[in-house]
Amino acid sequence: GEDVEQSLFLSVREGDSSVINCTYTDSSSTYLYWYKQEPGAGLQLLTYIFSNMDMKQDQRLTVLLNKKDKHLSLRIADTQTGDSAIYFCAETGDSSYKLIFGSGTRLLVRP
Amino acid sequence: NAGVTQTPKFQVLKTGQSMTLQCAQDMNHNSMYWYRQDPGMGLRLIYYSASEGTTDKGEVPNGYNVSRLNKREFSLRLESAAPSQTSVYFCASSFQLAGGKNIQYFGAGTRLSVL
Numbered sequence: 001g002e003d004v005e006q007s008l009f010l011s012v013r014e015g016d017s018s019v020i021n022c023t024y025t026d027s028s029s030t031y032l033y034w035y036k037q038e039p040g041a042g043l044q045l046l047t048y049i050f051s052n053m054d055m056k057q058d059q060r061l062t063v064l065l066n067k068k069d070k071h072l073s074l075r076i077a078d079t080q081t082g083d084s085a086i087y088f089c090a091e092t093g094d095s096s097y098k099l100i101f102g103s104g105t106r107l108l109v110r111p
Numbered sequence: 112n113a114g115v116t117q118t119p120k121f122q123v124l125k126t127g128q129s130m131t132l133q134c135a136q137d138m139n140h141n142s143m144y145w146y147r148q149d150p151g152m153g154l155r156l157i158y159y160s161a162s163e164g165t166t167d168k169g170e171v172p173n174g175y176n177v178s179r180l181n182k183r184e185f186s187l188r189l190e191s192a193a194p195s196q197t198s199v200y201f202c203a204s205s206f207q208l209a210g211g212k213n214i215q216y217f218g219a220g221t222r223l224s225v226l
Contacts, residue, residue: 004153008151030211030212031211031212031213033214040219040220041219041220042115042201042203042217042218042219042220043154043201043203043215043217044217045214045215045216048212048214050212088153088154092211092213097142097159097161097167097205097207097213098156098159098169098213099156099213099215101153101154101155102153103151103152103153104153
């Protein structure tokens with residue numbers, strides 16, 4: 001079945017780069033997504049990548065997709081304290097109406 | 112532009128009580144969703160409505176019912192609340208695009224405790 005896995009926790013120093021990793025199982029997923037959740041708030045779309053792309057860059061965010069290994073990563077350059085949040089990876093489910101979410105990676109940015 | 116609005120923000124129920132969580136979106140989206148978020152488990156889909164007039168079960172529908180009242184509104188009802196339904200509930204809406212792109216927009220959540 002469909003499954004998305006992420007590590008639970010990442011701690012980095014302010015100004016360093018953060019890399020959050022995700023593995024997924026459904027090779028037919030057409031799009032893969034990264035969402036951010038700040039404390040007490042809903043999820044906010046950060047970026048997404050089409051499955052025929054290897055990389056997508058958007059300001060401080062870089063998404064890398066290794067389709068062969070079903071591995072997705074989100075790199076945040078020059079990480080700031082405001083980047084502290086939970087980051088969710090998601091893939092398209094068995095229907096384009098569904099998203100399958102990972103359990104989230106909590107990013108803590110230390111001053 | 113409010114986006115996705117959920118009410119209430121917080122709720123405490125006793126076991127066996129019923130309640131309805133309300134959700135409304137003003138983005139003219141076709142599809143709406145209800146998720147629950149539990150620690151360490153990400154978001155799990157309860158029900159979704161692909162378009163006005165249709166609803167379908169998600170991953171964890173037991174104990175819940177939904178109503179797609181119109182294009183804007185999608186409510187979630189707990190008929191007889193149980194402690195296992197203590198969770199944070201999120202409503203989302205989306206507009207399906209060609210090629211399977213599904214960008215979902217989320218409300219701020221309803222924090223529900225069942226005692």
